[in-house]
Amino acid sequence: MSAVIVNLVGLSLIGLIVWYFWLSKPQGSLAAVGSSGAQEAFIVVRGGYSPDTIQVKAGRPVRLVFNRQEADPCSEKVVFDAFGVSADLPEGANIPVEFTPSEPGEYEFACQMGMLRGKVIVS
Amino acid sequence: MRDPVCGMRVGESALTVDGHPEVGFCSEYCRTQFIANPGRYSDRAAEPRSTAKAKAGSDSRATRAVGSSSIHLAVEGMTCASCVATVESALSAVPGVIDARVNFATEEATIDVAGGSHLTDDLLAAVSAAGYNARQLSNDPDEDGEQGRRQRLYRTLLRKFWFAALVSLPVIYFSYPEIFPGVPEKGSTALNLIWGGMALVTLAVMGWSGSQFFTGAWSAFKHRSANMYTLIAIGISAAWLYSTVALLFPGFFPEEKLRDVFFDVTAVVTALVVLGSALELRARARTSEALKKLIGLQAKTARVLRDDTEREIPVERVEVDDVVVVRPGEKIPVDGVVVSGGSAVDESMITGEPIPVEKTEGDSVIGATINKTGSFRFRATKVGRDTMLAQIIQMVRDAQGSKAPIQRTVDKVAGYFVPAVMIAALLTFMTWFTFGPIPALVYAVITAVTVLVIACPCALGLATPTSLMVGIGKGAENGILIKSGDALETAHRIDTVVLDKTGTVTKGEPALTDVVTFGPFTDDEVIFLAASAESGSEHPLGEAIVSGARARGLNLADADDFDAVPGHGIDATVNGRRVVLGNLKFMADRGVAAGTAEERLEHLANEGKTAMVVGVDGELAGVIAVADTVKDDSVAAIRRLHDLGIEVVMITGDNHRTAEAIARQVGIDRVLAEVLPEDKATQVKLLQAEGKLVAMVGDGINDAPALAQADVGMAMGTGTDVAMESGDVTLVKGSLTGIVTAIELSKATIRNVHQNLVGAFAYNTLGVPVAAGVLYPFFGILLSPLLAGAAMAFSSVTVVSNANRLRRWRPSLIQQGVSR
Numbered sequence: 001m002s003a004v005i006v007n008l009v010g011l012s013l014i015g016l017i018v019w020y021f022w023l024s025k026p027q028g029s030l031a032a033v034g035s036s037g038a039q040e041a042f043i044v045v046r047g048g049y050s051p052d053t054i055q056v057k058a059g060r061p062v063r064l065v066f067n068r069q070e071a072d073p074c075s076e077k078v079v080f081d082a083f084g085v086s087a088d089l090p091e092g093a094n095i096p097v098e099f100t101p102s103e104p105g106e107y108e109f110a111c112q113m114g115m116l117r118g119k120v121i122v123s
Numbered sequence: 124m125r126d127p128v129c130g131m132r133v134g135e136s137a138l139t140v141d142g143h144p145e146v147g148f149c150s151e152y153c154r155t156q157f158i159a160n161p162g163r164y165s166d167r168a169a170e171p172r173s174t175a176k177a178k179a180g181s182d183s184r185a186t187r188a189v190g191s192s193s194i195h196l197a198v199e200g201m202t203c204a205s206c207v208a209t210v211e212s213a214l215s216a217v218p219g220v221i222d223a224r225v226n227f228a229t230e231e232a233t234i235d236v237a238g239g240s241h242l243t244d245d246l247l248a249a250v251s252a253a254g255y256n257a258r259q260l261s262n263d264p265d266e267d268g269e270q271g272r273r274q275r276l277y278r279t280l281l282r283k284f285w286f287a288a289l290v291s292l293p294v295i296y297f298s299y300p301e302i303f304p305g306v307p308e309k310g311s312t313a314l315n316l317i318w319g320g321m322a323l324v325t326l327a328v329m330g331w332s333g334s335q336f337f338t339g340a341w342s343a344f345k346h347r348s349a350n351m352y353t354l355i356a357i358g359i360s361a362a363w364l365y366s367t368v369a370l371l372f373p374g375f376f377p378e379e380k381l382r383d384v385f386f387d388v389t390a391v392v393t394a395l396v397v398l399g400s401a402l403e404l405r406a407r408a409r410t411s412e413a414l415k416k417l418i419g420l421q422a423k424t425a426r427v428l429r430d431d432t433e434r435e436i437p438v439e440r441v442e443v444d445d446v447v448v449v450r451p452g453e454k455i456p457v458d459g460v461v462v463s464g465g466s467a468v469d470e471s472m473i474t475g476e477p478i479p480v481e482k483t484e485g486d487s488v489i490g491a492t493i494n495k496t497g498s499f500r501f502r503a504t505k506v507g508r509d510t511m512l513a514q515i516i517q518m519v520r521d522a523q524g525s526k527a528p529i530q531r532t533v534d535k536v537a538g539y540f541v542p543a544v545m546i547a548a549l550l551t552f553m554t555w556f557t558f559g560p561i562p563a564l565v566y567a568v569i570t571a572v573t574v575l576v577i578a579c580p581c582a583l584g585l586a587t588p589t590s591l592m593v594g595i596g597k598g599a600e601n602g603i604l605i606k607s608g609d610a611l612e613t614a615h616r617i618d619t620v621v622l623d624k625t626g627t628v629t630k631g632e633p634a635l636t637d638v639v640t641f642g643p644f645t646d647d648e649v650i651f652l653a654a655s656a657e658s659g660s661e662h663p664l665g666e667a668i669v670s671g672a673r674a675r676g677l678n679l680a681d682a683d684d685f686d687a688v689p690g691h692g693i694d695a696t697v698n699g700r701r702v703v704l705g706n707l708k709f710m711a712d713r714g715v716a717a718g719t720a721e722e723r724l725e726h727l728a729n730e731g732k733t734a735m736v737v738g739v740d741g742e743l744a745g746v747i748a749v750a751d752t753v754k755d756d757s758v759a760a761i762r763r764l765h766d767l768g769i770e771v772v773m774i775t776g777d778n779h780r781t782a783e784a785i786a787r788q789v790g791i792d793r794v795l796a797e798v799l800p801e802d803k804a805t806q807v808k809l810l811q812a813e814g815k816l817v818a819m820v821g822d823g824i825n826d827a828p829a830l831a832q833a834d835v836g837m838a839m840g841t842g843t844d845v846a847m848e849s850g851d852v853t854l855v856k857g858s859l860t861g862i863v864t865a866i867e868l869s870k871a872t873i874r875n876v877h878q879n880l881v882g883a884f885a886y887n888t889l890g891v892p893v894a895a896g897v898l899y900p901f902f903g904i905l906l907s908p909l910l911a912g913a914a915m916a917f918s919s920v921t922v923v924s925n926a927n928r929l930r931r932w933r934p935s936l937i938q939q940g941v942s943r
Contacts, residue, residue: 003557010553014546021347021542044159047342067159071276072339073404074350079524081531084607086524091272112524113584114534115350116343 038063038098045078045089045116046070049109052118061100062120067092075111080120082107194243194442195507196232198225200255213253217245232257241429241442259439259507273408280401283332287394290324291387297321298387310379315370318384322367325386329359333393335400349541351581355396357545358575362388362908365568380562385569385908392576392912399916403581406923410589412930413596414523417516420472420491425456428500445503449494457490457506464499468492473511474840474856475602475864515855518604522595527608529876530587537584544578544891551895566896569908573894577911578887581919586879589926594872601934602840602855603865610851614835614869616816620764620862621807621829623821624775624782627839628789628859629751631822633663635671636732637748639723647677649745653737655680656695656702660687664733667749692735703738710736710743717743731784756936757789760859763936765790767866770815774798774806774829800825804832820854820862822846837862864934871932879922886918 038061044050045068056062066078068089079086083099101107101122110117138148140158148154198210207225214223214234219242221235232250236242243259250257297317300306307313329337336359339352366384368375373382425438428446438456441447446462449455455468467479470492479495482488488501490510507513526534548571555567591608598605605611625631638646654672657665658679672679682695682702692705694713703713707724710717715738723746727734732750736743764771772793775782782796795806803821807829810817819826819833822841827849830836838850841857854861894911898904 006556007553010549014549017542017545017549021349022539024347042155042159047339048346048348050159050346052346069159070342071272072335073273073276073407077524079526081526084521084525086521088520088524110534112588113581114530114537115348115580115584116346117348117538 040065042067043118044069045075047072047075048116049078049118053121054118055121055123056101058101058104058122061098063096063098064120066095066097068095074113075116077112078109079112080107080109086112194234194236194246194259196234196246196250196257196259198230198232198250198255198257201225201230206255209253210250210255213249214246217242217249220246241445243440243442259437270408273404277401277404280397280404284394284398284401287328287332287390287397290328291390291394294321294325294390295387298384310382318366318370318386321384321386322363322370325363325389328390328393329363332397333359336393336396349545351541351579353541354544354575354578354580355392357548358572358908359389359392361568361575362386362392362572376564378562381564383562383565385572388569388572388908388912391909395909395912395916399920402917402920403585403923406920406927407585407589409927409930410592410923411523411596413593413600414516414519417512417519417599420512422454422456422491426450427503439507441503441506443503443506445506446500447503448498448500449488450498451494451496453494455488455490455492455494455501457503458510459488459490459501459503459505461486461488461499461501464497466497466499467495469495473515473602475600475861476856476858515599515604518606518853519595519599522604522606522608522611523592525591525607525609527587527591527612527876529612529873529880530591530608533583533587533880537580540578540580540583540887544574544580547578547891547895548572548574555896566905570894570896570905573906573908573911574891576908577890577894577906577915579883579890579915579918582883582886582922583880585919585922585926586883587876589923590872590875590879590929593926593929594868594875597872597929597932598865598868601864601868603861603868604840604853604855605865605868606851606853610835611869611872613816614818614852614866615873617769617818617835617866619770619772619810619815619817621772621774621810621817621819621833622791622859623803623819623823623826623829624773624777624785625751626822626841627820628757628773628785628791629753631751633667633733633749634752635668635674635747636750636752637727637734637746639720639746641719641743641745644739644744646745647675649737649747650675651677651679652697652700652702652739652744653704653735653747655697656682656685656693656704658682659685659695660693662687664735664749665693668747671749701740704735707736710738713738714741715743719743720746729780729784731781751785753785753788754858757859759936760863761789761791763860763863764866767863769866772810774803776800776825801828803829807832818862818866820859822857837865860934860936863936867935868932871929875926875929879925882925883918883922886914890914 039056040063041051041054042065045066047070054064066087066089068075068091071091075089077086077088078097080097080099083101085097085099087095087097089095101120104122107120107122108117109120138154140146140154146157148157201207201210210232211223211225214220214232219236223232223234225232234246247257296303297306297314300309300314307317336352336356339350340356343350343353362385366386369382370384376382422438424435425441426433426435426448427441428448433448441457447456447459451466461482461484463484465481465483468482468488469479470489471477473489473492482499489512491512505511551574552567552571555570556563559566591611594611595605622628638649640646640649650668650672654669654677657668659682660666669679680698682697685693685695687693688705688709692703692709694701694703696702703710703715707717707721715736717736717738720736720743724734724736727746727748732748734746734748737745737747761771770793771791772795773782773786773791774795776798777796779796782794786794798806803826807817807819811834817833818835818837819829820837820839821830822839822843824843824845827845830838830846830849835852836850837852837854838846839857840847840853840855847853852865854865894906896905
């Protein structure tokens with residue numbers, strides 16, 4: 001009897017893990033992007049990127065200012081593989097990363113090890 | 124009400140944030156800043172400058188120099204957008220300023236000034252007159268600050284380790300009353316009291332030594348992701364919870380055997396993982412050592428001539444067109460051109476070339492290189508962020524932040540890894556609970572915890588980037604600048620190298636190569652007369668003869684009655700003798716019988732050389748030949764490429780005869796001659812169509828399309844900027860040995876990446892099932908969670924240490940002494 005309960009609980013936990021980490025679409029916080037000049041957003045780095053989804057328009061320069069607020073060395077670099085840019089993020093400093101997306105699409109950015117992830121949605 | 128972020132006065136219409144009714148914001152930017160860290164702005168009035176802002180402009184990306192006429196300043200004290208306008212107008216008001224832009228986020232000002240104006244001091248004064256502080260930006264991205272933080276983190280981790288380790292010893296001792304003597308009997312009140320104490324101290328271990336596991340896991344969880352911390356946090360807290368429940372509510376477990384405690388798992392795993400983190404942190408700091416070394420190469424001060432007096436100033440203050448004085452043994456502060464004096468300069472730190480290079484008037488010098496013997500003065504041409512060293516630093520930093528294609532695959536796996544391990548742990552628990560031996564619950568808890576603890580996502584994540592960091596840094600140390608992880612990874616599969624002839628295989632400038640004499644004339648006599656006759660000439664062939672004569676130690680005489688017939692030759696009077704220099708037709712015109720020289724002329728022409736007849740006083744005196752000569756180490760480099768099984772192709776716009784002559788000298792097997800500049804890229808494409816993976820090596824603007832077309836474009840650092848921009852790799856020294864070094868380095872780095880990846884994958888794919896107990900039904904083997912913790916902690920350290928092994932890598936051609 002107890003085995004049945006344990007297995008049911010286990011299976012539902014597995015279901016929860018699959019849903020939470022893989023299936024559910026994180027709503028992500030969309031960065032408010034200014035209308036004048038470069039499209040700008042401020043991103044806090046602490047165990048992840050907040051916001052982690054940035055919506056921008058194609059063909060205009062994008063400027064993301066990162067501020068890393070943790071000592072954990074895992075997040076000390078942010079890499080925009082698709083745009084070929086990266087930046088070291090010293091703790092507490094505002095570090096801008098600039099690029100101009102030309103094609104609409106979804107572009108991921110991540111820490112050097114690929115553990116922290118965010119994306120830029122270009123429309 | 125004042126905006127706590129920028130200090131501006133704001134009214135009723137100010138933006139607000141929930142939970143902080145006392146504050147209002149002027150803009151969305153300030154509001155976001157506040158939400159990100161409310162604590163930082165809480166006592167804004169008392170301390171107007173936050174500490175975080177002291178790190179102004181530590182990254183140059185936002186405002187990279189546009190031209191040599193840009194000055195970059197760090198501006199401190201700006202609190203809001205209106206300050207930006209104040210500073211900008213103060214800077215723009217300085218005479219000579221074309222444009223001034225201030226970046227609020229980075230606290231940087233970029234000022235475009237008219238070329239050659241010494242404005243830095245005026246600009247600094249203007250900023251301070253406006254009420255702010257400014258200093259000139261260097262390239263140092265606050266390395267000390269970052270290093271200090273790493274040091275502090277390392278020391279904290281070590282303290283956390285010692286605490287957990289000291290707690291672990293008694294905890295292990297009292298956890299096994301069956302094994303260790305002197306421990307009170309199981310079930311006795313004494314032992315239960317001791318175990319209660321253990322519950323408290325291990326809680327302290329989790330709460331302090333293991334605090335980063337929980338904070339890290341939680342912040343990742345909020346982002347719907349999971350990492351190493353998640354696994355460890357669940358593992359150690361599950362062990363602790365089970366033990367505490369078993370201790371406090373023994374009635375909960377009907378069987379005596381279930382009332383066991385695993386506080387040792389919590390304490391020991393925490394200690395080991397914290398120690399692993401500390402060791403990993405230290406090893407990772409070493410992976411960027413090459414970059415730190417480069418940054419350390421910069422000179423601190425420079426001695427410049429201003430108002431006819433020598434003044435020692437910080438190197439950041441040196442401006443374009445300053446005349447800089449360098450004495451023996453000193454470091455050359457910035458890039459420039461020698462205006463007087465001369466010396467031998469050690470450029471090994473930039474080019475990897477071990478032999479000091481002679482510099483005289485008109486030669487360019489590179490900042491950060493060391494002046495050996497003489498004194499000289501030079502005019503600064505590149506300063507601040509435009510110097511070669513600064514650009515190298517930026518290029519290395521960018522490359523280290525790029526990804527190798529192989530990592531993109533790993534990244535995909537990494538995204539699924541941690542949740543998959545959590546699922547594996549649950550399945551393990553369920554399997555043991557359902558089918559396991561008595562006491563099934565204990566087995567289920569222990570195996571599930573072991574699975575969580577043994578899995579190491581960090582080893583996978585670190586495998587590629589750490590090797591790449593070391594490999595690219597190692598390249599920079601050897602004068603090979605690799606622009607991206609893509610280039611580094613592709614280079615190891617190159618099977619065809621296409622070399623541009625002029626300036627790549629050869630030196631790119633003609634030199635005196637052969638002298639043939641006729642009649643009573645000696646070699647030196649012929650050269651002396653020809654070179655003296657040419658001394659007034661500005662023709663490159665004439666200059667080659669003159670410098671050839673100087674190299675032989677001949678003192679030239681003045682030439683009179685100089686006359687040049689373009690395309691044919693020259694004549695002049697030297698020491699009263701009539702000297703004629705030119706082709707056979709020119710000799711016939713000037714009445715020199717030169718028929719006997721014809722055979723020698725043809726022979727030299729077949730070798731790809733430009734040969735000229737020398738006539739003296741109407742008599743045939745000799746034949747001298749001038750040719751573009753092969754660089755000293757080209758032969759050895761090409762031989763080494765052949766040894767590596769790489770086909771070497773030479774491409775040139777020159778004629779077949781000259782091209783083949785050069786190809787024979789250096790041992791190239793395939794020659795593409797008379798190729799128009801615009802067709803070079805097409806030729807590369809044709810080779811690629813043959814299924815070859817092509818590296819193109821060139822130096823000129825006309826090579827740029829071919830460099831871009833090739834799988835890996837390698838530009839000679841001695842060549843044009845355009846070529847270097849189009850290339851994926853820059854060979855700073857401008858020698859072909861660089862190609863060999865780049866390919867070998869790529870092979871070594873990719874081999875290292877493979878070792879790391881194979882190791883990390885094997886570790887995880889073997890470790891997780893063993894931890895789950897797959898060996899138990901067959902051999903009765905069950906992994907202890909303590910061992911699993913040790914294995915996990917050291918697997919990531921192993922990966923980083925293996926990457927650090929690359930630091931000992933040396934290029935083969937230097938070892939053989941070829942380039943010495």
